[in-house]
Amino acid sequence: TYENSLNDKSLSAVIGGATGFFVGTDAAYLPDQNFLIDIVGIQDGTPDLTGCAIAGTSTSLGFVASQSVFNVIYPSGKSWND
Numbered sequence: 001t002y003e004n005s006l007n008d009k010s011l012s013a014v015i016g017g018a019t020g021f022f023v024g025t026d027a028a029y030l031p032d033q034n035f036l037i038d039i040v041g042i043q044d045g046t047p048d049l050t051g052c053a054i055a056g057t058s059t060s061l062g063f064v065a066s067q068s069v070f071n072v073i074y075p076s077g078k079s080w081n082d
Contacts, residue, residue, distance in 0.1 A: 007080040010070055014080075017066025021058045025051075 023029065024036025027043050034041065040058035042051045070079055 006078075010074065011080040014063060014066040014070060017069075018059045018062035021062025021065070022055060024062075025055050025058045 024034055025040050025042045027037055027041040031037055040054050042054050
């Protein structure tokens with residue numbers, strides 16, 4: 001339905017925010033422009049399990065940051081999770 005497609009769009013945008021923060025974990029990708037490198041950047045030599053935890057944290061931070069914006073913008077009952 002049309003309403004469901006609107007919900008899917010907002011969920012997709014929030015997932016995009018999570019993905020954007022995940023890209024911030026790559027310390028080698030544009031390090032001069034990566035504002036997340038000091039927070040969630042995974043440097044060479046980081047143990048694998050620690051890297052997994054950092055990557056999960058970065059994704060969660062991106063999701064929460066993006067969803068917070070949608071919580072402010074969207075009226076009550078209109079968000080994908082309402």
